[in-house]
Amino acid sequence: MRSETAKLVEKAHEKSSWPTAEVDGMLLLQAPSLKGQRLKHAFTTRKGGQTPAPFDSFNLGRHDAAVDHWNDAMDNRKRLCAALEVPFADLRVPGQVHSKRVVFAEDAQQLKEVDAVATVSSNVPVLLHYADCVPIIIFDPRRSALAVVHAGWRGTAAMIASEAVTALVNRAGSEAWDLIAAVGPAIGSCCYPTSAEAAKSLASTVTDGELFITLREGQPCPDLRAINAMQLLERGLSTVDVSDLCTACNPDIFYSHRQSGGMTGRQGAIACLI
């Protein structure tokens, strides 16, 4: 008989094809487990907007200093909110500094040094943006609460997804078992050779961590989506829904920091309680 851990490891590695929808020209993905729930959500792609190269064509990040770039990103954020029918005026976008800091939108004066935003309020959309890092939406259908999480390798090594669960438990009264987590498109182990140190620190966050690192040509290649899924399963979640898409394998659909050599735009994950 297989151990409980072996079952979790297998579950954490499961990935599925998510349906896409074209809304107002934007190509959006939705996690099957979040569809029909009392929230609006989307994982965006690079398809849909007017953003010029090399950030073409639906960039949501304001990581370039040029004024046109900022204005274009704001236009795209507005269009995304309009497509989902959520209020752009109340949109929360944290600074994302690869920390493990989770804050509630209701508490935060500013979101500069924050990588996950939670809320218990309706009509407060939260948007985080990515280009290989792991986007995670965590939703509590019983207590109507959510968190949107930015988990790059540093955030994953610091277990930010688990921190977000703890924040929901402490502040919203969530029980981990009730939570639904959707882990969106991100760089796969197919395209992600890392240093031995990074691989080791990632593996140390879960039981049997070595099963989440593949050796390719002598270099460790961690599966960041599966490691985040395993952290969430070990934290007690019952439902973790993982997209099968690698951002670096699909440069026509997604921005990829690795694949582009660093010069690229940002896709987003957005969620809003209704």
Ligand SMILES: [Zn+2]
């Ligand atoms: Zn890949």
